[in-house]
Amino acid sequence: MTAFCPDYYSEFSCAMGGCPESCCKAGWEIPIDRESYEFYKAVGVDIDENSYICEDGDRVFRLRDDRSCVYLSDGGLCELYIKTGGRQCEICAKYPRFFEEYPDFTEAGLSLSCPVAEKIILREKGFSYENIAKKSEDRFLDFLLYNRFRAMKMIFAETEPDSAASKLLGFGEDLQELVDYDELGRADEVGFEPAEPFSADEMAAARRFIAKKTEVLDPKWRELLLEGHAHAGSADERRNYLLYLTFRYFPKALDTEDIAAQCGFILLLYQLAGSLSRDFEGAVRHIAKEIGHNAENYKAVRGIIG
Numbered sequence: 001m002t003a004f005c006p007d008y009y010s011e012f013s014c015a016m017g018g019c020p021e022s023c024c025k026a027g028w029e030i031p032i033d034r035e036s037y038e039f040y041k042a043v044g045v046d047i048d049e050n051s052y053i054c055e056d057g058d059r060v061f062r063l064r065d066d067r068s069c070v071y072l073s074d075g076g077l078c079e080l081y082i083k084t085g086g087r088q089c090e091i092c093a094k095y096p097r098f099f100e101e102y103p104d105f106t107e108a109g110l111s112l113s114c115p116v117a118e119k120i121i122l123r124e125k126g127f128s129y130e131n132i133a134k135k136s137e138d139r140f141l142d143f144l145l146y147n148r149f150r151a152m153k154m155i156f157a158e159t160e161p162d163s164a165a166s167k168l169l170g171f172g173e174d175l176q177e178l179v180d181y182d183e184l185g186r187a188d189e190v191g192f193e194p195a196e197p198f199s200a201d202e203m204a205a206a207r208r209f210i211a212k213k214t215e216v217l218d219p220k221w222r223e224l225l226l227e228g229h230a231h232a233g234s235a236d237e238r239r240n241y242l243l244y245l246t247f248r249y250f251p252k253a254l255d256t257e258d259i260a261a262q263c264g265f266i267l268l269l270y271q272l273a274g275s276l277s278r279d280f281e282g283a284v285r286h287i288a289k290e291i292g293h294n295a296e297n298y299k300a301v302r303g304i305i306g
């Protein structure tokens, strides 16, 4: 099966003890895969004492009161990694990489929840859209990939990312008409007419909904949502964020065949990052941690759009 990834993918290298916002302190329940668990038991690591079976039935690492992983050392390194000569469970070894499986290819990327990945994508390397999937044997997915590529080219060329975000929404709405009338072959007739972004009142209502109706990992996240202030970030950061969101979430319309709503969701996350009371890149990391890594939260926030 072919695999695609944006060309910043290979730039990542974990900051380990020097990480300013370690994933080991994010408060995530990290499932330990069976093979790693058996390995830890076999080499005599105290894994049973330091893990438990969570509500989903997975064995996960214990967390301390400050939400850090029980194996995180004072120096910011993983004690389990040190004790076993470098053996990490599957999820820890992959993070911050993510993989999206489609019918005839896999797409990989880096999560913006990691500060090193976020810096590479938003501020250093930027987002290149060339090395991503553009074709599929599946008719609807092929339509999505073709139009994702067009949308990303438009965002890249547009000098003002807020205007590109409005055009993305209009594009999604017009494409949706083709989907509804089964006229996928007419995609090239659809241009980039801007649609109205979310108003300040709509964004405030969305923030209140997220604060009250989703599972909140970090109490600071709820405070940020309820306070709400604008920290827009630079045009380059905003453009790279919009490109990233389009890359990651546009093809997810495959599940619902609702491109208009999927573009609405992208616009919502884009505007959310600019409406929180912390620096733009910090807001982006929070959004990725709280919504991007939690399937239930993703569903709830996507449900705001309908």
Ligand code: SF4
Pocket (backbone or CB within 6 Å): 013, 014, 015, 016, 019, 020, 021, 022, 023, 024, 095, 096, 113, 114, 115, 116, 117
């Ligand atoms: S957040 Fe990223 S850089 Fe920091 S410890 Fe985790 S993987 Fe490494």
